[in-house]
Amino acid sequence: MxxxxxxxxxxxxxxxxxxxxxxxxxxxxxxxxxxxxxxxxxxxxxxxxxxxxxxxxxxxxxxxxxxxxxxxxxxxxxxxxxxxxxxxxxxxxxxxxxxxxxxxxxxxxxxxxxxxxxxxxxxxxxxxxxxxxxxxxxxxxxxxxxxxxxxxxxxxxxxxxxxxxxxxxxxxxxxxxxxxxxxxxxxxxxxxxxxxxxxxxxxxxxxxxxxxxxxxxxxxxxxxxxxxxxxxxxxxxxxxxxxxxxxxxxxxxxxxxxxxxEYLTVERGKMSKSQGNIFRISDLVEKDFSGETLRYILLNTHYRSKLNFTMDKKHEAVQVVQRITDLYDRLLSINKTVENDGSLPEEYSQFEDALDNDLDTPGALAVFFEWVRKTNIKLDSGSLREKEAVTGLNFLDKVNSIFDLIQEKIEIPKEILDLVNIRQKARQKNDWVLSDKLRDKIYDLGWTVEDTLTGQKCKPLKS
RNA sequence: GGCGUCGUACCCAAGUGGUUUAAGGGGGCGGUUUGCAAAACCGUUAUUCACCGGUUCGAAUCCGGUCGACGCCUCCA
The missing domain is CATH 3.40.50.620 (HUPs)
Structure with a gap:
C-alpha cells in the first residue's frame, strides 16, 4: 500500500x-x-x-x-x-x-x-x-x-x-x-x-x-x-x-x-479563558498526567476528527501505557541468545497499512493490541521462543518510534528494595501475614509489588 | 445569512458499498491463574451504526429529508 x-x-x-x-x-x-x-x-x-x-x-x-x-x-x-x-x-x-x-x-x-x-x-x-x-x-x-x-x-x-x-x-x-x-x-x-x-x-x-x-x-x-x-x-x-x-x-x-x-475541545466546546477551561501541559502534569498518557489520549483519535479532552480519559490512558510497558519488560527479561535479524511479526504490515491510510492511529493501535494479546498468551504459557521475543522487541521499537508510549524505567529506591527483600524472606517461610503487611507498606510508599513466576516485580504506582 | 464537519455499545474510538450477521481500548459482570492479590488470559457486554425515506442483488458506508452537536466567515493549533 x-x-x-x-x-x-x-x-x-x-x-x-x-x-x-x-x-x-x-x-x-x-x-x-x-x-x-x-x-x-x-x-x-x-x-x-x-x-x-x-x-x-x-x-x-x-x-x-x-x-x-x-x-x-x-x-x-x-x-x-x-x-x-x-x-x-x-x-x-x-x-x-x-x-x-x-x-x-x-x-x-x-x-x-x-x-x-x-x-x-x-x-x-x-x-x-x-x-x-x-x-x-x-x-x-x-x-x-x-x-x-x-x-x-x-x-x-x-x-x-x-x-x-x-x-x-x-x-x-x-x-x-x-x-x-x-x-x-x-x-x-x-x-x-x-x-x-x-x-x-x-x-x-x-x-x-x-x-x-x-x-x-x-x-x-x-x-x-x-x-x-x-x-x-x-x-x-x-x-x-x-x-x-x-x-x-x-x-x-x-x-x-x-x-x-481538527480541533481539540473541552466539554464539547472551545477552550477559552473566560470559561476557565484552558489546560496547559504544566496543569496536566500537576494532575498526574504523564507525557505518555497525554500522547495516548492525543493519538488515539484520528487527527481529522474532533477530540473532546476530558479528565476521565486519563484512566484508560494509564492502563494502556502500563500494559504496553509491562509487555516490553517481559520481553526484555527473556534471555536471548539468538542474533537480531531485524525480523518483524506478520502484524507489522497491517500496522503500517493503517498508518499509510492517512495516519490512522486508532487502526494501527488496534492491530498492535491484537498482537499484544497474542504475545501475552505465549508468554503466559511459556511457549514464546527466543526468536519471537527478539521479533517482538523489534515490533515494539517500531510502534514506539511512532507512539512513544513505553514508560522509562524509574530506579527502585533502596528503601523500597529493602522492604521487597524482607518480603522475599517472609514468603520463603510462607509468612503471608508479614508478606501482605509489607505489600501494604510498599503500596503506601507509592510502589506496587506483583508476585510473578520469576519472583517479585516492583513498579511505581500508576498515575 | 453563507460555507463545512460530525452523530457507531456504559465510555473512548476505527471502519465510508460485499472477507463486518461492526475492529481495538477502557469500564462492568462471570471465569482461569494466585496463599490472597496484582498482572496476564478466557467468556460476556451493538442482530446494529441519530431518525425517516430512497438507490442497489447488497448500505453504518451512496442520495434526499428531519433532529441534534460542533466549527469557519479576518485573534486562534
Missing part, C-alpha cells in the same frame, strides 16, 4: 510523493509566544510529530521547520500589560514551549526560526508583491495584499464574500483597505506599539502575521516544498493568505500537500 495523506487543497487522500526522492521538506506553524500553549495547541504539534515520526519510519530524510511567532498584536499587548520588554516576554514563553515539547516527547524540528530574525526577508517579499501589483500602500504606510489580484484565492475554503456575515471587525476596523477582505502585509507603526518597530521602505512598522510564514518557509525550504501543516483554524485566513502572497511573490508553485488537524 502506498502512503496516503488527505490534502486540504484537493480535499481528498493522495499518494505521497516528495518533490525530491527520499527527502521531505516540512513546514509546521508554530506557537505565538505571548502565553503558555495549551493542550489544544499541542494537539496540532502532536499530530505534526506523528506525521514526522511516520515519515522517518518510512525512511525519509526530513527537513522540518517550525516558526516561532514572537511579534504580533498579542505579544505587544502582553508585554505592555506586564510592563516587560517584548523580548523578555517571548523568551520566557519560548522556553516554556520547549519544556512542554519535552514532556510530550515531541521530536524537535531542525530549525525554529523566529519572526523577528527574518524581517528583511519579509520586507523583500512585500517589495516583490508591491512591484507585481499584488499589494498596495495606504496613506498611513501600511501595505495590503489585494486579493482580487490573485484569481485562485479561496482554494482551501469556499467563501462567498457577498454572503458574508457582517462582523463588527469588518465594518468598523479596516476602513483604509480597498476591499474588506484584503489583508495586511505590513502594519505601520502606531503609538501603542512603543519601541516595537522595524524600518522599511514604507516607514517604520512591523510585519503582518501571514507574511512571516511565507518568508521563513521559503527561506529555509525553497519556494516549492512538500508539506505544510497546522490546525484547521489556520485554513482561513492564515493559510489561504499565505498561498496567495507566496505564489504571487515567487511566481512558482508553493506547497504540494496541506494537512490540518
Amino acid at each position: 502506498s502512503t496516503q495523506f488527505y490534502n486540504s487543497l484537493t480535499k481528498k487522500k493522495e499518494t505521497f510523493k516528495p518533490i525530491e526522492a527520499g527527502k521531505v521538506k516540512l513546514y509546521t506553524c508554530g506557537p505565538t509566544v505571548y502565553d503558555m500553549a495549551h493542550i489544544g495547541n499541542f494537539r496540532a504539534f502532536m499530530f505534526e510529530d506523528l506525521l514526522k515520526r511516520y515519515l522517518l519510519l518510512k525512511g525519509f530524510e526530513i527537513n522540518h521547520i517550525m516558526n516561532i511567532t514572537d511579534v504580533d498584536d498579542k505579544t505587544i499587548k502582553r508585554s505592555f500589560d506586564e510592563n516587560i520588554p517584548i523580548t523578555e516576554l517571548t523568551k520566557k514563553y519560548t522556553d516554556r514551549f520547549f519544556e512542554d515539547l519535552k514532556v510530550l516527547k515531541i521530536l524537535p524540528a531542525n530549525i525554529y526560526p523566529k519572526a523577528t530574525d527574518h524581517i528583511p526577508a519579509m520586507v523583500r517579499m512585500i517589495e516583490n508583491l508591491v512591484k507585481n501589483n499584488n499589494a498596495y500602500i495606504t496613506d498611513n504606510g501600511s501595505v495590503y495584499f489585494a486579493i482580487d489580484s490573485y484569481h485562485d484565492y479561496g482554494q482551501l475554503i469556499n467563501l462567498d464574500f457577498s454572503q458574508q456575515k457582517r462582523t463588527n471587525r469588518i465594518s468598523s476596523d479596516e476602513y483604509t483597505k480597498d476591499k474588506p477582505q484584503d489583508f495586511v502585509l505590513w502594519k505601520s507603526w502606531k503609538e501603542e506599539d512603543g519601541d516595537v518597530f522595524w524600518e522599511s521602505p514604507w516607514g517604520k512598522g512591523r510585519p503582518g502575521w501571514h507574511i512571516e510564514c511565507s518568508a521563513m518557509s521559503t527561506e529555509y525550504l525553497g519556494n516549492h516544498f512538500d508539506i505544510h501543516c497546522g490546525g484547521v483554524d489556520n485554513l482561513f485566513p492564515h493559510h489561504e493568505n499565505e498561498i496567495a502572497q507566496t505564489i504571487c511573490a515567487t511566481g512558482e508553485p508553493f506547497v504540494n500537500i496541506w494537512m490540518h488537524c
Whole structure:
C-alpha cells in the first residue's frame, strides 16, 4: 500500500510523493509566544510529530521547520500589560514551549526560526508583491495584499464574500483597505506599539502575521516544498493568505500537500479563558498526567476528527501505557541468545497499512493490541521462543518510534528494595501475614509489588 | 445569512458499498491463574451504526429529508 495523506487543497487522500526522492521538506506553524500553549495547541504539534515520526519510519530524510511567532498584536499587548520588554516576554514563553515539547516527547524540528530574525526577508517579499501589483500602500504606510489580484484565492475554503456575515471587525476596523477582505502585509507603526518597530521602505512598522510564514518557509525550504501543516483554524485566513502572497511573490508553485488537524475541545466546546477551561501541559502534569498518557489520549483519535479532552480519559490512558510497558519488560527479561535479524511479526504490515491510510492511529493501535494479546498468551504459557521475543522487541521499537508510549524505567529506591527483600524472606517461610503487611507498606510508599513466576516485580504506582 | 464537519455499545474510538450477521481500548459482570492479590488470559457486554425515506442483488458506508452537536466567515493549533 502506498502512503496516503488527505490534502486540504484537493480535499481528498493522495499518494505521497516528495518533490525530491527520499527527502521531505516540512513546514509546521508554530506557537505565538505571548502565553503558555495549551493542550489544544499541542494537539496540532502532536499530530505534526506523528506525521514526522511516520515519515522517518518510512525512511525519509526530513527537513522540518517550525516558526516561532514572537511579534504580533498579542505579544505587544502582553508585554505592555506586564510592563516587560517584548523580548523578555517571548523568551520566557519560548522556553516554556520547549519544556512542554519535552514532556510530550515531541521530536524537535531542525530549525525554529523566529519572526523577528527574518524581517528583511519579509520586507523583500512585500517589495516583490508591491512591484507585481499584488499589494498596495495606504496613506498611513501600511501595505495590503489585494486579493482580487490573485484569481485562485479561496482554494482551501469556499467563501462567498457577498454572503458574508457582517462582523463588527469588518465594518468598523479596516476602513483604509480597498476591499474588506484584503489583508495586511505590513502594519505601520502606531503609538501603542512603543519601541516595537522595524524600518522599511514604507516607514517604520512591523510585519503582518501571514507574511512571516511565507518568508521563513521559503527561506529555509525553497519556494516549492512538500508539506505544510497546522490546525484547521489556520485554513482561513492564515493559510489561504499565505498561498496567495507566496505564489504571487515567487511566481512558482508553493506547497504540494496541506494537512490540518481538527480541533481539540473541552466539554464539547472551545477552550477559552473566560470559561476557565484552558489546560496547559504544566496543569496536566500537576494532575498526574504523564507525557505518555497525554500522547495516548492525543493519538488515539484520528487527527481529522474532533477530540473532546476530558479528565476521565486519563484512566484508560494509564492502563494502556502500563500494559504496553509491562509487555516490553517481559520481553526484555527473556534471555536471548539468538542474533537480531531485524525480523518483524506478520502484524507489522497491517500496522503500517493503517498508518499509510492517512495516519490512522486508532487502526494501527488496534492491530498492535491484537498482537499484544497474542504475545501475552505465549508468554503466559511459556511457549514464546527466543526468536519471537527478539521479533517482538523489534515490533515494539517500531510502534514506539511512532507512539512513544513505553514508560522509562524509574530506579527502585533502596528503601523500597529493602522492604521487597524482607518480603522475599517472609514468603520463603510462607509468612503471608508479614508478606501482605509489607505489600501494604510498599503500596503506601507509592510502589506496587506483583508476585510473578520469576519472583517479585516492583513498579511505581500508576498515575 | 453563507460555507463545512460530525452523530457507531456504559465510555473512548476505527471502519465510508460485499472477507463486518461492526475492529481495538477502557469500564462492568462471570471465569482461569494466585496463599490472597496484582498482572496476564478466557467468556460476556451493538442482530446494529441519530431518525425517516430512497438507490442497489447488497448500505453504518451512496442520495434526499428531519433532529441534534460542533466549527469557519479576518485573534486562534
